[in-house]
Amino acid sequence: MGDRLKRGYHLSTNQYLMSENGKYAAILLEDGNFVIYNRDKGGEADFATDTDGEPANQVQLRNNGLLAVVDKTNLENPLWKSHNNAEGEDCILVMRNDGKLIAYRGTSEDSSKEYFTVPQD
Secondary structure: OOOEEEOOOEEEOOOEEEOOOOOEEEEEOOOOOEEEEEHHHOOOEEEEOOOOOOOOOEEEEOOOOOEEEEOOOOOOOOOEEOOOOOOOOOEEEEEOOOOOEEEEEOOOOOHHHEEEEEOOO
16 A cells, blocks of 8 residues: 555555554454554554444545544444544645654645644654
């Protein structure tokens, strides 16, 4: 999948975004939890949606820019979602080399257009 996800695309179970340096991965686990792993910390997650045990099978960057963890048979009721969206603009989600998963308005990594970041500082 690379390090980014475009608007309207999704990750399925066991698919991931990997930072360019290979140190961080954002992955939807089989148990339904969407996590960010740091290779240097073994199995410890830097971020988790806490949706383990739920029927999650997709992480979507929706057309409005919301990031949502969903059961694809019940798309209208996300199990977890971001609080911010792209406000009608194109957007991308990037797993960065510093371990942050950031959504940007537009199609490039412009820090002035960040609208969603996990984990938070």
